[in-house]
Amino acid sequence: MSQVVIETLFYITAGIALIGALLTVTRYNAVHALLYLVITMMAISLIFFLLGASFAAALQIIVYAGAIMVLFVFVTMMLHQGEITIKQESMLFRPGRSIGVTFLSVILFAETLYLLSPLADATFTTTGAQINHIGAKEIGLQLFGPYLILVEVSALLLLTALIGAFHLGRRHQEQSL
Amino acid sequence: MILEQPMIIEQIMIPEQAMLFFSLALFSIGVFGVLVRRNLLFILISIEIMLNAVAVLFVAASSYHNNSDGQIMYLLVLTLAASEAAVGLGLVIQMYRRMHTLDVDQLSSMKE
Amino acid sequence: MDHQYISNLLLAVPLLPLFTALVLILAPLFSINLPKIATSVLAVGSIATAALCSLLLNSQLTNGLDANFSSIYGNWIHVDEFSVSFGFYLDSLSLVMISIITGVGFLIHLYSVGFMDQDKDYQRYFAYLNLFVAAMLILVLADNLLLLFLGWEGVGLCSYLLIGFWHDNTNNNLAANKAFIMTRIGDTGMAIGLFLLFFQLGTLDIQLIQINAAALWPLDENNTVFSFDMVTICCLLLLSGAVGKSGQVPLQSWLPDAMAGPTPVSALIHAATMVTAGVYLIARLHGLFELSPLAMQCVSAVGAVTLFIAASAALVQNDVKRILAYSTISQIGYMFLALGAGAFSAAIFHLMTHAFFKALLFLSAGALIYCMHHEHNIFRMGGLAKKLPLVCVCFFIGCAALASLPLMSGFFSKELILESLLDEHMYGYWVVAIVGAFMTAFYSFRLFFVIFYGKNNKEPDTQPSKSMIIPLSVLALLALFGGIQPQGLIDLFTTTENTTETHSIGIVIFTIAVPLCAVAFSWFQFKRKVFGSDIKPGVLKQIHKFLYSGWAFDWFYQRVFIRPFIENTYFNRNDVIDLFYKALTSISQWLHRFFNQFQNGQLRWYGSSLVLFCTAALTYLITS
Numbered sequence: 001m002s003q004v005v006i007e008t009l010f011y012i013t014a015g016i017a018l019i020g021a022l023l024t025v026t027r028y029n030a031v032h033a034l035l036y037l038v039i040t041m042m043a044i045s046l047i048f049f050l051l052g053a054s055f056a057a058a059l060q061i062i063v064y065a066g067a068i069m070v071l072f073v074f075v076t077m078m079l080h081q082g083e084i085t086i087k088q089e090s091m092l093f094r095p096g097r098s099i100g101v102t103f104l105s106v107i108l109f110a111e112t113l114y115l116l117s118p119l120a121d122a123t124f125t126t127t128g129a130q131i132n133h134i135g136a137k138e139i140g141l142q143l144f145g146p147y148l149i150l151v152e153v154s155a156l157l158l159l160t161a162l163i164g165a166f167h168l169g170r171r172h173q174e175q176s177l
Numbered sequence: 178m179i180l181e182q183p184m185i186i187e188q189i190m191i192p193e194q195a196m197l198f199f200s201l202a203l204f205s206i207g208v209f210g211v212l213v214r215r216n217l218l219f220i221l222i223s224i225e226i227m228l229n230a231v232a233v234l235f236v237a238a239s240s241y242h243n244n245s246d247g248q249i250m251y252l253l254v255l256t257l258a259a260s261e262a263a264v265g266l267g268l269v270i271q272m273y274r275r276m277h278t279l280d281v282d283q284l285s286s287m288k289e
Numbered sequence: 290m291d292h293q294y295i296s297n298l299l300l301a302v303p304l305l306p307l308f309t310a311l312v313l314i315l316a317p318l319f320s321i322n323l324p325k326i327a328t329s330v331l332a333v334g335s336i337a338t339a340a341l342c343s344l345l346l347n348s349q350l351t352n353g354l355d356a357n358f359s360s361i362y363g364n365w366i367h368v369d370e371f372s373v374s375f376g377f378y379l380d381s382l383s384l385v386m387i388s389i390i391t392g393v394g395f396l397i398h399l400y401s402v403g404f405m406d407q408d409k410d411y412q413r414y415f416a417y418l419n420l421f422v423a424a425m426l427i428l429v430l431a432d433n434l435l436l437l438f439l440g441w442e443g444v445g446l447c448s449y450l451l452i453g454f455w456h457d458n459t460n461n462n463l464a465a466n467k468a469f470i471m472t473r474i475g476d477t478g479m480a481i482g483l484f485l486l487f488f489q490l491g492t493l494d495i496q497l498i499q500i501n502a503a504a505l506w507p508l509d510e511n512n513t514v515f516s517f518d519m520v521t522i523c524c525l526l527l528l529s530g531a532v533g534k535s536g537q538v539p540l541q542s543w544l545p546d547a548m549a550g551p552t553p554v555s556a557l558i559h560a561a562t563m564v565t566a567g568v569y570l571i572a573r574l575h576g577l578f579e580l581s582p583l584a585m586q587c588v589s590a591v592g593a594v595t596l597f598i599a600a601s602a603a604l605v606q607n608d609v610k611r612i613l614a615y616s617t618i619s620q621i622g623y624m625f626l627a628l629g630a631g632a633f634s635a636a637i638f639h640l641m642t643h644a645f646f647k648a649l650l651f652l653s654a655g656a657l658i659y660c661m662h663h664e665h666n667i668f669r670m671g672g673l674a675k676k677l678p679l680v681c682v683c684f685f686i687g688c689a690a691l692a693s694l695p696l697m698s699g700f701f702s703k704e705l706i707l708e709s710l711l712d713e714h715m716y717g718y719w720v721v722a723i724v725g726a727f728m729t730a731f732y733s734f735r736l737f738f739v740i741f742y743g744k745n746n747k748e749p750d751t752q753p754s755k756s757m758i759i760p761l762s763v764l765a766l767l768a769l770f771g772g773i774q775p776q777g778l779i780d781l782f783t784t785t786e787n788t789t790e791t792h793s794i795g796i797v798i799f800t801i802a803v804p805l806c807a808v809a810f811s812w813f814q815f816k817r818k819v820f821g822s823d824i825k826p827g828v829l830k831q832i833h834k835f836l837y838s839g840w841a842f843d844w845f846y847q848r849v850f851i852r853p854f855i856e857n858t859y860f861n862r863n864d865v866i867d868l869f870y871k872a873l874t875s876i877s878q879w880l881h882r883f884f885n886q887f888q889n890g891q892l893r894w895y896g897s898s899l900v901l902f903c904t905a906a907l908t909y910l911i912t913s
Contacts, residue, residue, distance in 0.1 A: 003190075010191045014199045021203055021226050025210030030218055037222055044229055047199075050191065051240040056248050060232075063255055068225070068262050075266045076218060079273050100897070104212075107904055108205040111911060138245045139252075147249050154256040161260025168267030171274075212897050220892075281892045 010050050017043035030076045034069060041065040052133040196237040203230035217272065217279040221265050228258045295349055296360040298342045299377050302387055303426035305342075306419040309335035313416035325411055332415035333398045336422060340391035343384070350384060357381075359432055366435075373493060378432035385637060386429035386569060389644045393561045394422045396760035400652050401553040403756030404659060408551075414454060418557070421447035425562050429569055434483050434493040437570070441479070441534065444563045445472050451558060452550040461549045468543040475533015475540055482526030489519060499576030508580050517583065524577060524584030528591070531567030535621050537595045542842045544618055548610040552655030555610060560617050560647035565640050568624045572633045579631070589629025593721045596622030600728035602839045604735070607821070608665045609654050612736050615839070616691060617647060619729060623706055626718060632709030639702035645771050646690035646699055649764040653683040656753040656761065657740070664747060667736065668821040672745030680753065681741050683761050688737045690768045692730035692804045698772035707800050723803055730807035738815040 020040035027033040041064050048057035143151055207230060210223025232254045239247020273279055309331050316323055323331075350358065357380035366373045398418065405414050424443025431437040446469075453465030487493055490501040506520040531537075536544040536559075544564070548555055558564070571578055571588060578584055596619045603615035620643050627636035657680055661670060674681045690699035703726065710719045753761070814820060824830045835841055887898065 007191060010195070014195070018199070018202055018206070021206045024226065025206060025214065025219070025223055030216070033219065033222060037225065040226065041229065044233055047233065048236055051237055053236050053240060053248055053251075056236050056251050059252070059255060063259065064229070068259055071262060071266060072218075072222065072225075075269065078270065079218070079279070102209065104897075104900055104904055105205040105209045107908075108208070109202065111904075111907055132240075132243050134239065134243075134245050134248065139248055142245045142249055143252075150249065150253065154253060157256055157260055161263050164260075165263040165267040168264065169270055208900055212893055212900065215893070284892070 006050060010047065013043050013046045013050070016040075017047070031073070034072055034076065037072075038065050038069050041069065054133065055136040055139045058136075193237070193241060196241075197234070200230050200234040200237070203227075203233065215281050217269050217281055217284070220281065221262070221269065224265075225258065225262065228254060228261075232258075292360075295346065295358055295379075298346050298349070299358070299360055299379055299430070300362060302339045302342050302346070302391065303423050303430060305335045305339045305423075306426065307423035310416050310420035310423055313412055313419065316412070323412060328412045328415055329402050332419055333395070333402060335419060336391060336395045336398050339422070339426070340388075340395045343387045343391045346379065347384060347388060350379065350381070361432075370491060371487070373433055373435045375436060376432040376494075377430040378495065379430065382569075382572060382637060383429050385641060387426060389641055390422060390425050390429065390562050393644050393648050393764075394557060396763055397553050397557045397561075397648065397652070400556075400655070400757050400760040401551075403754040404553055404655055405551065406754075410454070414451075414551070417447055417450045417454070418554070421451065421558065421563075425566070428566055432495055434486070434495060434498070437495075437573075438480070438483060441476065441530070441566065444558075444566060445469060445476065445534070448472075448547070448558050448563055451554040452547045454550055454554065458549075464543075464546040464549040468547045471540045471543040472533045475530045478526045478533075479530025482523050482530065485519075485523050485526065489523070495573060499574065502577050502580055506580050518581075520577070521581040521583045524581045525587060527570060527574065527577075528584065528588060531570050531625075532591060533567075535564045535567030535625070536618050537567070537591050537622060537625060538598060539842070541595060541599070541618050542839060542846070545611050545614045545839060548608070548614050552610070552651060552658060555614070556648045556651035556655070559614065560651050561644035564617060564621055565624075565644070568621065568628065568636060568640055571625075571628045572637055575633050578628075585629045585631065587629070589626050589715065589718055592622045592625025592627075592629060593718050594622075595619070596626065596725045597721055597728075598840050600725050600732065602836050603732045604728060605833055605836045607668050609657065609667050609736065609740070610651075610665060612667075612732065613647070613650055613654060616650075616729065616733065617643075619725065620647070620691075623703065623722065623725070626722060627706045627709060630709050630713045630715055630718070632706060632713070635702065635705040635709050639706055642690065642698040642702040642768075642771060645764060646687045646697075646768040649683055649761065649768050650687035650691065652757070652761055652764065653680050653687060656680050656757050657684075659757075660749040660751055660753060661747060662750045667739045669746050670740050671743040671747075672741070673749065674741040676745070676749050677752070679758060679761065683765050684737055684741065686765045686768050688733040691733045692808060693726060694730075694804055694808070695801055696772075698768055698770070701772035704800060711796070723800070726800075727803050727807045730804035731811045734808045734811040735815070735820055738812065739820050742815070 017040050020036045020043060024033045024036040024040065027036065041060060045057045045060040045065070048054075048060055204227055207223045207225075207227030210226060211220050214220055214223065232251050235247045235250045235254065237247070239245060239251075269279065272284060276284055278284070312331065313323070313328065357378065359376060359378040361374050361376040363375045364372070365375055398415070401414070401418065405411055408414065421444060424440045424447060426440075428437055428440025428444060431440060449465045449469040452468055453462045455461050483493065486498060490498055490505065492498060492501065502520060506518065533540045544559060547559055550558075578588070599615045599619035599622060603612050603619065606612045606615065620639070624636045624639050624643070627633075627639065657670070657673075657677065658665060660677060660680070664670060686697070690697040693700045693703040707719065707722055707726075710716075710722060824833055838844065887894070
């Protein structure tokens, strides 16, 4: 695969991701927004592949797009965000009111542009490094070796989240928490 | 099929600036979403976008430094996103059950 | 005899009343209800024991060969060169004082048991009274000025508490305030004097002060020029304290109003003990005062002016206690006069006899008031000679002693003062003193005649009770026969050179005759019914009003000091300094309202503030 192909692929994918994200935040319908988010996740997964991180890409699809997004969809369905909500949202989300936020985001953009442009004292240039493929084997070796504690800690984190989510999602009788 | 040796792609890279730019653009879209939307669910979705942006940055960094550390960090970010989504959605459910609305402006009982 | 025994006796004298006072004060706090008999026994017993101890000390000191005795009971302050200890110093002066205080105090306590029998605040009364005696004893026994000042302030406090004893009546509280504030003015001067003395001489020990002062500011033998130097300033400041406490001009107007307290209090505090504290102070520091002729002149001048003003004011009063109050002021004026003339032992002797007969007079007045159902106005009494015989006799003895009729105790002391004035060639003061003696005899017998002779206006309710009679009798005896000047006093104060000149017999007869003439004149006026009759409007009436108000000192102070001060404070209610504080509060309120907007509980507001800050920080980091 040649350089140009990889790069073009990258640009297309990045564009899809960005457009997906934009559309996510501007839809009225919650389910539409979630579906666009899934598209963004997929695009990001492809970018991971292009970077040579196959394990990360796989994880992105399985966990993020597969589990978390499904969770979001379930909850959205549970909360009956139906017709009334769509009407409400269309009333609430007026682009004119988001001038300030747009302005802030634009500033962030501009700063990044400035940082990356030759105007700044850009110390990072294309280094001429090569993209190596780091797959599951290397990740596994790291996880069982130096980063063992990390695995335990993340397990603990998940356990905490599990218990918390369970407790929070219960239907309580009419007593205070 | 996992390859036994790392497969080296000769002289192929994606420019770092483009990577950074992409990540930051995604992040600012997420910020935009958090601040603009009034529905609690959409705020959570926008937070997910922000997390994704950060994840992209980490993995890109790992790739450019030929390290697996970035991907380990990505693993953690993933874990974090999962637990945060779970707990956040649980809270959203509770909020909806109590207040019967998900409009953030009406849920502001943090005042005083 | 042995040092430790005397030292313990000396310590017991002030500590016994102090301990009793503490017990009586603290008992209600621990919810211990003492029965009345326990209170009486405790209070009177402690003073009786203290009197006994002072009696023993008397015998010790006269039998032994030492002229004085000092004992230190502990260290109080010790900072760099400033060292003050709890020490007591006993010589004939302080011995006389503690004998008077405990003796007369004991009799007055006994009297109070009967007088305050029906009062509901019995325990509080005795607590304060004991505290007063303790403070006064500390005052006279102290060997350094700081401990003396402690006692000084203590008696001031107890005077305030006791004048305002019946505090439900606002007038009593006002009188107590007046007493405290006026003496406080004097005390401030005295404190400054203390600071100055320490600064100049490096010590506050009384004996050391006198020695160091004599070394530092020696008195030239031919120094007739009254120079205003450092020692004079110190003496004048101390004099201001004495003036305040002893009720001399210009701080004398609190004493007549202080009669709002119970009569035994007036007897103890404002006749026998507290008001003599000023006299004691000057006598104790006689070595210092002798170094400054100007200060001595000032002392005499104060005494002379006061005795004249007070005696003239007493001529026209109609409240029995006010007459006695003015007479107290006048008699202390005599003591100051004697002090200024250098006749310290005469002054202290007069203090002693004055304690006897003035206490007698006050207690008799108390018995009179008690029996006449709390009537104070003498013109509503009359003809009580047959109805209250014992009170009449006591009053007679007291008035005779006050007028210094021959062979009474008051006679000896006042004659001594007059002789000393002649010895010092202070003839002008002598004339003033003679005029004062005339007026004293006049008003004291005016008092006696109006109350006990003439038409009877009101019948007495009861006869005085047993516990009132005994002290009255004892004091009457003392007033009659107490005119013996203690030898120790003479030894303490005389220097080697002075001798008593013999005066011409004419002067002696003249000084004896003056009070007798005054008594006769008073009887004559009484017979003509001058006393108590209305005066036609005119100059005489104005003079009467002027004298009645105590030479209008109160009016003067009101106009000159109090009213401008109050107007100034009213004017200053919204002053410039307040603006600063108001600005502070309004700024902080404005800031509060401003920042309150940031806490509106809106989630998106918080989020955007986060992002805003991050953006700003990034911008700063990038551009710097």
